[in-house]
Amino acid sequence: MQKYLKLKLQKELGKMKKMKTGREVVAACAAAVAASALVSARQLKRAVKAAEARLAAYGAETAMLNYGRMTYVDHGPSDEVSDSKELSDERLSYKVSDGKRSSGKCPSDSCSSRKSSNCKEQGDRATEEVVLSAHGLYGGYDQAYENVGTLSSRYRILAPSRFGYLGSSVKGEGTPRQQAEAYVELLDRLEIDRVFVLGTSAGGTPAIRFALDFPERTKGLILYCSAAPWNEKPAKIPRLMGPPPIVNRDLPIWLVFPLYRRVYGMGADVVHSMLPLSKRKEGADLDARITNRDMAVSFEEYPIEEMQVPVLLLHARDDRVAPFEAPAGQVEGSLHRYPNLEKKIFEKGGHFMIGHEREIDAIVVDFIEKHG
DSSP: OHHHHHHHHHHHHHHHHTOOSHHHHHHHHHHHHHHHHHHHHHHHHHHHHHHHHHHHTTOOEEEEOSSSEEEEEEEOGGGSOTTOOOOOSSOOSSOOSSSSOOOSSOGGGTTTTSOOTTSOOGGGGGGSOEEEEEOOTTOOHHHHHHTTGGGTTTSEEEEEOOTTSTTOOOOTTOOHHHHHHHHHHHHHHTTOOOEEEEEEGGGHHHHHHHHHHOGGGEEEEEEESOOOOOSSOOSOOOSOSSOOGGGOSHHHHHHHGGGHHHHHOOOGGGGGGGOOGGGTHHHHHHHHHTGGGHHHHTGGGOOGGGOOSOEEEEEETTOSSSOSSTTTOSHHHHGGGOSSEEEEEESSOTTTTTTOHHHHHHHHHHHHHHHO
């Protein structure tokens, strides 16, 4: 599409050079913009349709909790078909074109619904370690699963949509504390006692909140390119810490996302993992207004020094979304606040720590085996 648009715009610009009146130039510019928008809208329509099919392949389930719905993927070793191979950490026939970590295989490719006669009995799950995955901005159960799905042949992955994302209701004001409470209700519903909670990007805040509020339910906290606690309460806190609501729609994000490569170091194709944004908008608005601001607004309620659980932190120094170093970021400056911290900091890799997937998996496995 980009090649087509470039040729189209070059053609219109060529016409402009031959024009003499301002009215003709304006008309040509309008025609070029209209042609570009039309092509973008058509491609967006196809991309949204593909995204809907991708989401359906996960076989997500919905629990009706006391406050409302929570949609989630629940997948692990006991869901595997008895003669299936272990999931590869290379992408197979199913993949998300998002430049992020991917299991290469949908949960529904095996037995995520746990209704197949080829699956092991659910009773086998009692001895499985559980990883509760909290996704980031523009996420949902799909990204929550993909962030750690490479480990689903070894551990049970519980990947819920956070408040306002892909089929999950919002409890109260939608604070990280209320999100942690909702996670506990889901764990109770599924009869899961303790978990390793993993927070990615904006999902780091509710993951940290969960570990602080429910240490008896937390075996360990794992932070992937995560939001970080502050060292002191900032004097001024923005009203929004995230994209404005007007951007959180399919067409606007589709049109502006090519700029993200320059600004945030992300590939333009990451936008495919965000579609359809119409089913993620409420959550994205909530993150910008509540979640991403919470560790600043409620600074006193995040006593990181008192955290009782072991913490594994994984981050890249060149992360432009959750910057590692001050003054833009809080990650490096807050490392000393964790009493029981294990960490791995990569020099390169960007927000998704690209290129380090195998090493990250090995580090996470070691951490879980050590503290499980």
